[in-house]
Amino acid sequence: MLSQARGGRAVQYLIVLVVAITLNFFLPRLMPGNPLALLAGVDVGLLKPEERAQIIEGAGLDRPLGEQYLRYWGDLLQGDLGYSYRQKRPIVDLLMERLPWTLLLSGAALLLSAVVGIITGAISAWRRAKAIDLSLLWTMIVINSLPSFWLGMLLIAVVAVQLGLLPSFGAVTPASGYSGWAHVVDVLRHAILPVITLSVISVPDIYLTMRYTMLGVLGEDFIRTARAKGLSERRILFAHVIPNALAPVVTVLTLRLGYAFGGAAVIETVFSYPGLGRLIFEAVSGRDYPVMQAAFLLFTVAVLLANLLADFLYPLLDPRTKAA
Amino acid sequence: MSATVPPLSQSQQHTAGSIRLLARPSLRRFRLTTSNVTAVIGTLLIAGLVLTAIFADVLSPYPPAERVGRPFARPSAEHLLGTNDIGQDILSELIYGTRISLTVGVTAALVTITIGTAVGVLAGYYRRLGSILMRLADIVLVLPFLPLLIMLAAYLGRSLWNTVIIIGLLSWAGTARIIRSQVLTIVNQDYILAAQGIGATHRHILYHHILPQVLLLATGQFVQATNAAILLEAALSFLGLGDPIQKSWGTVLYWAQVRGAFLTPAWLWWVLPPGLLIALASLGFALIGFALEQVINPRLRHNR
Numbered sequence: 218m219l220s221q222a223r224g225g226r227a228v229q230y231l232i233v234l235v236v237a238i239t240l241n242f243f244l245p246r247l248m249p250g251n252p253l254a255l256l257a258g259v260d261v262g263l264l265k266p267e268e269r270a271q272i273i274e275g276a277g278l279d280r281p282l283g284e285q286y287l288r289y290w291g292d293l294l295q296g297d298l299g300y301s302y303r304q305k306r307p308i309v310d311l312l313m314e315r316l317p318w319t320l321l322l323s324g325a326a327l328l329l330s331a332v333v334g335i336i337t338g339a340i341s342a343w344r345r346a347k348a349i350d351l352s353l354l355w356t357m358i359v360i361n362s363l364p365s366f367w368l369g370m371l372l373i374a375v376v377a378v379q380l381g382l383l384p385s386f387g388a389v390t391p392a393s394g395y396s397g398w399a400h401v402v403d404v405l406r407h408a409i410l411p412v413i414t415l416s417v418i419s420v421p422d423i424y425l426t427m428r429y430t431m432l433g434v435l436g437e438d439f440i441r442t443a444r445a446k447g448l449s450e451r452r453i454l455f456a457h458v459i460p461n462a463l464a465p466v467v468t469v470l471t472l473r474l475g476y477a478f479g480g481a482a483v484i485e486t487v488f489s490y491p492g493l494g495r496l497i498f499e500a501v502s503g504r505d506y507p508v509m510q511a512a513f514l515l516f517t518v519a520v521l522l523a524n525l526l527a528d529f530l531y532p533l534l535d536p537r538t539k540a541a
Numbered sequence: 542m543s544a545t546v547p548p549l550s551q552s553q554q555h556t557a558g559s560i561r562l563l564a565r566p567s568l569r570r571f572r573l574t575t576s577n578v579t580a581v582i583g584t585l586l587i588a589g590l591v592l593t594a595i596f597a598d599v600l601s602p603y604p605p606a607e608r609v610g611r612p613f614a615r616p617s618a619e620h621l622l623g624t625n626d627i628g629q630d631i632l633s634e635l636i637y638g639t640r641i642s643l644t645v646g647v648t649a650a651l652v653t654i655t656i657g658t659a660v661g662v663l664a665g666y667y668r669r670l671g672s673i674l675m676r677l678a679d680i681v682l683v684l685p686f687l688p689l690l691i692m693l694a695a696y697l698g699r700s701l702w703n704t705v706i707i708i709g710l711l712s713w714a715g716t717a718r719i720i721r722s723q724v725l726t727i728v729n730q731d732y733i734l735a736a737q738g739i740g741a742t743h744r745h746i747l748y749h750h751i752l753p754q755v756l757l758l759a760t761g762q763f764v765q766a767t768n769a770a771i772l773l774e775a776a777l778s779f780l781g782l783g784d785p786i787q788k789s790w791g792t793v794l795y796w797a798q799v800r801g802a803f804l805t806p807a808w809l810w811w812v813l814p815p816g817l818l819i820a821l822a823s824l825g826f827a828l829i830g831f832a833l834e835q836v837i838n839p840r841l842r843h844n845r
Contacts, residue, residue, distance in 0.1 A: 225817070232680060233684060240689075244696050248696050358824070358828070363820050364772060364776065364819045366773050366776065366794070366796065367815075370794070370797075370798065370808065370816070371812065371813070374803045374808035374812065378805075476685060483719075483779065487798070497691055498691075498780055501780065501781070509692055509695060510692070513692050516688045520683060522683045
């Protein structure tokens with residue numbers, strides 16, 4: 218039964234992937250304007266005649282739409298994400314160059330926001346309707362209303378510029394010649410502000426999930442039984458409540474892992490951080506559509522993998538399914 | 542409960558507003574006050590912004606698009622929030638921006654809620670169509686939201702309408718699921734079966750029995766969708782994908798970013814105020830939504 222449900226999920230994810238790829242194929246071809254320009258990502262007039270012929274030939278623009286579609290799939294299956302005529306480089310290289318930076322930012326932010334979100338959520342639920350619960354709840358509601366990029370801009374203005382404590386842009390100091398330990402410190406110093414911004418805006422989601430699930434667990438019969446047995450509050454919290462509340466929270470965290478990739482687009486732009494999100498922004502403002510599309514595909518795959526991971530982890534973490 | 546509630550009203554007690562009585566009195570009072578405070582603060586915030594939007598031409602000292610001062614001027618008696626890179630009055634830009642940001646947010650939320658409610662009601666009422674529609678909703682929910690939003694905005698071009706349509710087309714799925722689950726609990730109730738039994742048409746049942754019942758839930762969803770749409774519009778405009786002529790709060794921040802205002806003291810009057818306005822609008826709708834949810838969702842009344 219369980220494996221059947223999981224099989225159904227896998228099919229659904231496969232459908233999503235097909236939809237994303239199909240969207241990618243049709244968007245530049247059905248938009249008003251010259252598809253050649255949209256596929257090239259540069260002004261057609263700037264292309265050399267042989268480049269132009271190469272694009273038309275490569276995408277099969279002179280062929281019927283069905284054949285173009287099949288060819289598009291064929292290229293993708295061979296791992297060919299296309300070529301950026303603007304940057305004069307294969308798109309795969311561009312993506313791979315940016316990926317580690319986004320992984321660094323979103324990984325660190327996920328870890329930080331998970332720790333803060335789980336702890337504050339647990340405190341809130343445990344002290345429900347007390348002053349600390351209400352103030353945490355209000356704080357999270359306010360944070361949820363802040364535009365993330367604005368928070369980043371304020372941090373730069375205050376911490377980086379006014380106080381001069383941290384660098385305001387980029388991932389490393391340009392032409393610094395740092396190596397070894399000095400390089401690591403440099404990278405970390407550049408990552409602090411974007412990671413803080415990303416973490417702050419991620420905390421409310423995790424907090425609310427933790428608080429809500431834990432309130433549910435606290436109302437269950439086995440907690441009452443544990444109390445009746447005379448267990449200490451501490452023991453009840455750590456042995457009974459938290460393990461039972463963790464599964465949904467881990468699901469939220471895993472899903473965030475997938476979305477963090479694309480969600481960082483705005484933050485990376487503010488900090489001029491050379492990750493994938495910033496790449497999307499650069500591609501959009503430079504009209505380098507093929508790069509934008511490839512990045513979208515990569516994000517889709519990341520989200521789907523995160524979903525698969527979440528489906529896989531949930532039964533392992535939920536004590537109730539373990540017993541069965 | 543049976544001790545305090547007179548037996549005559551018991552049959553009514555199990556319907557609509559009765560669950561409130563099940564909660565302990567002390568907790569009930571607490572919840573009522575917090576939800577009142579949130580509702581009042583939220584309403585005040587939104588009312589203030591709506592009035593600003595309506596009376597923008599009266600309130601703003603200058604026409605927002607006109608070059609009325611020296612570029613990059615600091616705040617002064619003539620220009621309370623200084624001027625931007627081409628000498629437009631920032632305060633006037635923000636007052637008119639309220640119009641744009643609120644209109645886009647509310648309109649996008651209307652699109653979201655219209656699609657979401659229609660899909661949800663149809664999916665809950667017609668079983669077979671429902672499973673197809675919910676598959677579609679699942680797909681929309683899984684696709685990476687922000688990158689898709691950015692990509693569509695880039696292809697469709699920069700205009701207020703495009704922003705509204707893109708946000709609406711990508712945000713309905715969550716609402717559809719919630720509405721559908723409510724419709725599923727309605728369709729099996731006796732009076733629906735009775736209506737079907739005496740030969741009422743599907744159209745009649747959908748319009749007269751089901752739609753009125755989900756409208757309250759849809760209202761709650763609308764408020765939350767407005768909150769989300771305002772933040773999304775701001776993010777899109779900040780990335781340079783907003784309408785270039787009709788400036789929203791997000792567009793003002795985009796230009797502040799492009800001109801590096803946050804690297805100079807100008808962040809105090811060029812970056813801080815527009816973001817604050819976005820946050821206040823979002824907070825206002827969030828608080829109203831929060832208070833509405835306490836009224837709409839009996840389970841929350843119970844659990845919180």
